[in-house]
Amino acid sequence: MNSCARFFILYIFVAIFGSGCSSSSRIHNVPQTILFSSLSGDQLLDSLQANYKPEAVLRYNATRDLMFSQIYNENGKVICIYTGDTLIIDPGTDSPRTFAYYQGWSTEHIYPQSKGASVGKARSDLHHLYPVRSDVNSSRSNYPFTFMEDKEVTRWWKYNHSSDSIPEGSLSAWSKTKSSPAPSLFEVRDGSKGNAARAMFYFYTVYRDKANSDYFINQMEVLLKYHDLDPIDYHEFKRTVLIADVQDGKVNPFIIDTTLVRRAFSEYEQ
Numbered sequence: 001m002n003s004c005a006r007f008f009i010l011y012i013f014v015a016i017f018g019s020g021c022s023s024s025s026r027i028h029n030v031p032q033t034i035l036f037s038s039l040s041g042d043q044l045l046d047s048l049q050a051n052y053k054p055e056a057v058l059r060y061n062a063t064r065d066l067m068f069s070q071i072y073n074e075n076g077k078v079i080c081i082y083t084g085d086t087l088i089i090d091p092g093t094d095s096p097r098t099f100a101y102y103q104g105w106s107t108e109h110i111y112p113q114s115k116g117a118s119v120g121k122a123r124s125d126l127h128h129l130y131p132v133r134s135d136v137n138s139s140r141s142n143y144p145f146t147f148m149e150d151k152e153v154t155r156w157w158k159y160n161h162s163s164d165s166i167p168e169g170s171l172s173a174w175s176k177t178k179s180s181p182a183p184s185l186f187e188v189r190d191g192s193k194g195n196a197a198r199a200m201f202y203f204y205t206v207y208r209d210k211a212n213s214d215y216f217i218n219q220m221e222v223l224l225k226y227h228d229l230d231p232i233d234y235h236e237f238k239r240t241v242l243i244a245d246v247q248d249g250k251v252n253p254f255i256i257d258t259t260l261v262r263r264a265f266s267e268y269e270q
Contacts, residue, residue, distance in 0.1 A: 030237045033256055040263040045205055048260070053206040054121065054248035061097065063124045064107050068096035071242050072131050074235075081108060081130040081192045082140065082175040085159045100131070108132035110196050111203035112142035116211040125207075126243040127252045128199040135162065139177045143186040144219040145196060145226065146178075154179045158189070194230030197223040198254045201261060205254075220268035227261050 036047050058066065069091045072078050078087040078100075093099050100106070109117045110128045117123050136157045155177040156163045167174060172190040188196045200223055204216045232255055244251040254260050 030232050030234055031256075032258060034259060035253055035257045041267065044260070044264050045208070048205050048253055048264070049208065052250045052253050054125065054250040057121045057124045057126070057247050060124045063126055063129065064097035064100075065095065066246065067107065067126060067129055068100050068105075068131060069093065071126060071239055078105075078131045080105070080133045080136070081195060082136045082188060083133055083157045083159055084173060084189065084191070085133055087131065101134075104134050106132060106134040106137050108137050108140070110199040111207075111211065111216075114142045115215045116207065117203065122203070122207045122210045125203070126247060127240065128203045130195070130199070133157075133160070136175065139179075140175075140186045141184070143177070143184045144215065145200075145222050146185040146187055146219070147222065147225070148176055148178055148185060148187050152178050153187075188226065191230060193226035194228075194232065195236055197226035197230075198232075198236075198252060198261075201227075201254045201265070202252045205264070217268060220265060224261065224265065224268075227258075232258060 036044055039047055057063065068078055068087075068089055073089060073091050076088060076090055078089055079085070080087070087100060087103055087105050089096060089099060089103075097107070108130045109123070110130060111117045113123060117125075117128070139155055139157065139162075150166050150171065153166070153176040154164065156165075156167055156171075157175040157177070158167070158173055175189045175192075176187040178185045178187075200216065200219075204211045204213075236255055240252045240255045
Protein backbone atom coordinates (compact mmCIF):
# COMPACT_ATOMS: atom_id res chain seq x y z
CA MET A 1 0.00 0.00 0.00
CA ASN A 2 1.45 3.40 -0.93
CA SER A 3 1.77 6.31 1.50
CA CYS A 4 -1.21 8.23 0.05
CA ALA A 5 -3.49 5.25 0.58
CA ARG A 6 -2.21 4.80 4.13
CA PHE A 7 -2.76 8.50 4.80
CA PHE A 8 -6.37 8.35 3.63
CA ILE A 9 -7.20 5.14 5.48
CA LEU A 10 -5.67 6.31 8.75
CA TYR A 11 -7.45 9.66 8.53
CA ILE A 12 -10.76 7.85 8.14
CA PHE A 13 -9.79 5.70 11.14
CA VAL A 14 -9.17 8.79 13.24
CA ALA A 15 -12.41 10.41 12.13
CA ILE A 16 -14.55 7.51 13.31
CA PHE A 17 -12.44 6.24 16.22
CA GLY A 18 -14.14 5.32 19.46
CA SER A 19 -17.00 6.88 21.37
CA GLY A 20 -15.29 10.21 21.93
CA CYS A 21 -15.34 11.73 18.45
CA SER A 22 -17.57 14.38 16.94
CA SER A 23 -17.60 16.03 13.52
CA SER A 24 -14.31 17.12 11.98
CA SER A 25 -13.12 20.62 11.09
CA ARG A 26 -9.94 22.00 9.53
CA ILE A 27 -7.07 24.15 10.77
CA HIS A 28 -4.78 25.62 8.11
CA ASN A 29 -6.13 23.02 5.65
CA VAL A 30 -5.22 20.17 8.02
CA PRO A 31 -8.00 17.72 8.96
CA GLN A 32 -9.20 17.97 12.56
CA THR A 33 -11.50 15.66 14.51
CA ILE A 34 -12.81 16.37 18.01
CA LEU A 35 -11.89 13.43 20.26
CA PHE A 36 -13.69 12.60 23.51
CA SER A 37 -15.65 15.84 23.35
CA SER A 38 -17.27 15.46 26.77
CA LEU A 39 -14.01 14.84 28.67
CA SER A 40 -11.33 17.09 30.18
CA GLY A 41 -8.50 16.96 32.70
CA ASP A 42 -7.45 13.61 34.12
CA GLN A 43 -10.42 11.77 32.61
CA LEU A 44 -9.37 12.93 29.17
CA LEU A 45 -5.71 12.03 29.78
CA ASP A 46 -6.73 8.55 30.93
CA SER A 47 -8.85 8.01 27.81
CA LEU A 48 -6.10 9.25 25.52
CA GLN A 49 -3.53 6.99 27.15
CA ALA A 50 -5.83 3.98 26.92
CA ASN A 51 -6.63 4.56 23.25
CA TYR A 52 -3.44 6.03 21.78
CA LYS A 53 -0.53 4.31 23.52
CA PRO A 54 0.93 1.87 20.98
CA GLU A 55 1.13 -1.78 21.94
CA ALA A 56 4.33 -2.14 19.92
CA VAL A 57 6.98 0.12 18.40
CA LEU A 58 10.07 -0.68 16.36
CA ARG A 59 13.39 -1.47 17.98
CA TYR A 60 15.54 1.61 18.51
CA ASN A 61 17.93 1.03 15.58
CA ALA A 62 15.05 0.32 13.21
CA THR A 63 13.22 3.38 14.50
CA ARG A 64 16.16 5.65 13.70
CA ASP A 65 16.68 4.11 10.28
CA LEU A 66 13.03 4.69 9.42
CA MET A 67 13.14 8.23 10.77
CA PHE A 68 16.01 9.23 8.47
CA SER A 69 14.92 7.24 5.43
CA GLN A 70 11.13 7.70 5.35
CA ILE A 71 9.30 9.54 8.13
CA TYR A 72 11.27 12.81 7.87
CA ASN A 73 12.82 12.21 4.45
CA GLU A 74 11.21 14.25 1.68
CA ASN A 75 12.81 13.95 -1.73
CA GLY A 76 16.11 12.86 -0.22
CA LYS A 77 16.28 15.69 2.33
CA VAL A 78 15.93 15.66 6.11
CA ILE A 79 15.48 18.88 8.10
CA CYS A 80 16.91 19.55 11.58
CA ILE A 81 14.05 20.50 13.90
CA TYR A 82 16.13 23.06 15.81
CA THR A 83 18.25 24.72 13.11
CA GLY A 84 16.52 24.12 9.78
CA ASP A 85 19.74 22.67 8.36
CA THR A 86 19.35 20.06 5.63
CA LEU A 87 20.86 16.57 5.47
CA ILE A 88 20.97 15.05 1.99
CA ILE A 89 20.33 11.33 2.39
CA ASP A 90 19.19 8.72 -0.13
CA PRO A 91 16.14 6.90 1.28
CA GLY A 92 17.69 3.65 0.06
CA THR A 93 20.94 4.14 1.99
CA ASP A 94 22.10 1.14 4.01
CA SER A 95 21.85 1.98 7.72
CA PRO A 96 20.59 5.56 7.37
CA ARG A 97 21.25 6.21 11.08
CA THR A 98 24.94 5.40 10.56
CA PHE A 99 25.17 7.60 7.48
CA ALA A 100 23.58 10.45 9.47
CA TYR A 101 25.97 9.93 12.37
CA TYR A 102 29.00 10.35 10.13
CA GLN A 103 27.47 13.55 8.75
CA GLY A 104 27.19 14.97 12.27
CA TRP A 105 23.52 14.19 12.86
CA SER A 106 21.69 12.26 15.58
CA THR A 107 18.25 11.56 17.04
CA GLU A 108 16.61 14.09 19.33
CA HIS A 109 14.29 12.87 22.07
CA ILE A 110 12.04 15.89 22.46
CA TYR A 111 11.12 14.45 25.85
CA PRO A 112 14.66 13.76 27.12
CA GLN A 113 15.89 10.27 27.86
CA SER A 114 17.11 11.39 31.29
CA LYS A 115 13.59 12.55 32.18
CA GLY A 116 11.82 9.29 31.43
CA ALA A 117 12.46 8.27 27.82
CA SER A 118 15.52 6.06 28.29
CA VAL A 119 14.16 2.55 27.83
CA GLY A 120 11.63 0.46 25.95
CA LYS A 121 8.78 1.96 23.96
CA ALA A 122 9.29 5.35 25.58
CA ARG A 123 12.75 5.56 24.05
CA SER A 124 11.79 4.34 20.57
CA ASP A 125 8.38 5.97 20.06
CA LEU A 126 8.68 8.00 16.86
CA HIS A 127 6.05 10.52 17.92
CA HIS A 128 8.65 12.35 20.02
CA LEU A 129 11.81 11.67 17.97
CA TYR A 130 13.23 14.14 15.44
CA PRO A 131 16.35 14.34 13.24
CA VAL A 132 18.80 16.88 14.58
CA ARG A 133 22.36 18.08 14.18
CA SER A 134 24.49 16.47 16.89
CA ASP A 135 25.99 19.77 18.07
CA VAL A 136 22.65 21.43 18.78
CA ASN A 137 21.34 18.17 20.23
CA SER A 138 24.16 18.26 22.78
CA SER A 139 23.53 21.94 23.43
CA ARG A 140 19.85 21.35 24.16
CA SER A 141 20.82 18.45 26.49
CA ASN A 142 17.79 17.87 28.74
CA TYR A 143 17.10 21.57 29.26
CA PRO A 144 13.45 22.64 29.59
CA PHE A 145 11.93 24.70 26.80
CA THR A 146 11.38 28.41 27.40
CA PHE A 147 11.29 31.91 25.96
CA MET A 148 14.34 34.03 26.66
CA GLU A 149 15.60 37.56 26.21
CA ASP A 150 18.38 38.01 23.67
CA LYS A 151 20.83 39.07 26.37
CA GLU A 152 20.31 35.74 28.18
CA VAL A 153 21.35 33.58 25.22
CA THR A 154 24.77 31.92 25.42
CA ARG A 155 24.58 30.10 22.06
CA TRP A 156 22.54 30.75 18.91
CA TRP A 157 21.75 28.03 16.32
CA LYS A 158 20.65 28.30 12.68
CA TYR A 159 21.30 26.02 9.71
CA ASN A 160 24.91 24.82 10.13
CA HIS A 161 25.97 27.89 12.10
CA SER A 162 26.21 28.75 15.77
CA SER A 163 27.20 31.97 17.50
CA ASP A 164 27.87 33.22 21.00
CA SER A 165 26.82 36.77 20.06
CA ILE A 166 23.46 38.13 18.90
CA PRO A 167 23.12 37.54 15.13
CA GLU A 168 22.08 40.27 12.72
CA GLY A 169 18.64 40.35 11.12
CA SER A 170 15.51 38.48 12.12
CA LEU A 171 16.03 36.16 15.06
CA SER A 172 12.87 34.04 14.70
CA ALA A 173 14.66 31.27 12.80
CA TRP A 174 17.33 30.81 15.48
CA SER A 175 17.13 28.30 18.35
CA LYS A 176 18.80 29.46 21.56
CA THR A 177 20.65 27.92 24.48
CA LYS A 178 21.10 29.44 27.92
CA SER A 179 23.68 27.28 29.67
CA SER A 180 24.60 29.65 32.50
CA PRO A 181 23.84 31.01 34.97
CA ALA A 182 21.38 28.39 36.19
CA PRO A 183 18.80 27.37 35.29
CA SER A 184 19.92 26.05 31.89
CA LEU A 185 17.20 26.47 29.25
CA PHE A 186 16.53 26.06 25.53
CA GLU A 187 14.27 27.96 23.14
CA VAL A 188 13.12 26.29 19.92
CA ARG A 189 13.08 28.34 16.71
CA ASP A 190 9.63 29.73 15.95
CA GLY A 191 8.87 27.40 13.04
CA SER A 192 9.27 24.29 15.20
CA LYS A 193 7.86 25.42 18.54
CA GLY A 194 4.47 23.74 18.05
CA ASN A 195 6.02 20.48 16.85
CA ALA A 196 8.13 20.29 20.00
CA ALA A 197 5.19 21.12 22.28
CA ARG A 198 2.85 18.55 20.74
CA ALA A 199 5.55 15.88 21.01
CA MET A 200 5.91 16.75 24.71
CA PHE A 201 2.14 16.59 25.27
CA TYR A 202 2.06 13.19 23.58
CA PHE A 203 4.91 11.70 25.59
CA TYR A 204 3.60 12.83 28.96
CA THR A 205 0.11 11.60 28.15
CA VAL A 206 0.95 8.08 26.99
CA TYR A 207 4.03 7.45 29.19
CA ARG A 208 2.99 9.13 32.44
CA ASP A 209 4.27 6.14 34.41
CA LYS A 210 7.76 6.90 33.09
CA ALA A 211 7.74 10.70 32.69
CA ASN A 212 9.24 13.07 35.23
CA SER A 213 6.05 14.97 36.08
CA ASP A 214 7.74 18.01 37.62
CA TYR A 215 9.91 18.47 34.54
CA PHE A 216 6.83 18.50 32.31
CA ILE A 217 4.49 20.54 34.48
CA ASN A 218 7.07 23.22 35.24
CA GLN A 219 7.26 24.13 31.54
CA MET A 220 3.54 23.75 30.82
CA GLU A 221 2.84 27.46 30.33
CA VAL A 222 5.68 27.66 27.77
CA LEU A 223 4.46 24.56 25.93
CA LEU A 224 0.93 25.95 25.66
CA LYS A 225 2.32 29.13 24.10
CA TYR A 226 4.57 27.12 21.76
CA HIS A 227 1.48 25.20 20.64
CA ASP A 228 -0.42 28.42 19.89
CA LEU A 229 2.46 30.17 18.10
CA ASP A 230 3.19 27.35 15.64
CA PRO A 231 -0.03 25.71 14.35
CA ILE A 232 -0.14 22.24 12.82
CA ASP A 233 0.68 22.06 9.13
CA TYR A 234 0.28 19.37 6.49
CA HIS A 235 3.78 17.97 7.02
CA GLU A 236 3.25 17.41 10.74
CA PHE A 237 -0.12 15.77 10.10
CA LYS A 238 1.32 13.56 7.36
CA ARG A 239 4.19 12.43 9.61
CA THR A 240 1.95 11.39 12.48
CA VAL A 241 -0.07 9.27 10.05
CA LEU A 242 3.08 7.65 8.63
CA ILE A 243 4.33 6.93 12.16
CA ALA A 244 0.99 5.37 13.07
CA ASP A 245 1.47 2.95 10.18
CA VAL A 246 4.37 1.32 12.08
CA GLN A 247 3.12 1.95 15.62
CA ASP A 248 -0.05 -0.05 16.02
CA GLY A 249 -2.15 2.45 14.06
CA LYS A 250 -1.77 5.08 16.81
CA VAL A 251 -1.39 8.73 15.81
CA ASN A 252 -0.40 11.59 18.09
CA PRO A 253 -3.89 12.73 19.12
CA PHE A 254 -2.72 16.28 19.87
CA ILE A 255 -2.09 16.68 16.15
CA ILE A 256 -5.42 15.18 15.16
CA ASP A 257 -7.39 17.38 17.59
CA THR A 258 -5.85 20.67 18.72
CA THR A 259 -8.62 21.23 21.28
CA LEU A 260 -7.15 18.41 23.37
CA VAL A 261 -4.31 20.60 24.62
CA ARG A 262 -6.51 23.06 26.50
CA ARG A 263 -9.03 20.44 27.60
CA ALA A 264 -6.30 18.23 29.03
CA PHE A 265 -3.96 20.83 30.52
CA SER A 266 -5.88 24.08 31.07
CA GLU A 267 -5.54 23.80 34.85
CA TYR A 268 -1.83 24.52 34.45
CA GLU A 269 -2.30 27.65 32.35
CA GLN A 270 -1.74 30.98 34.07
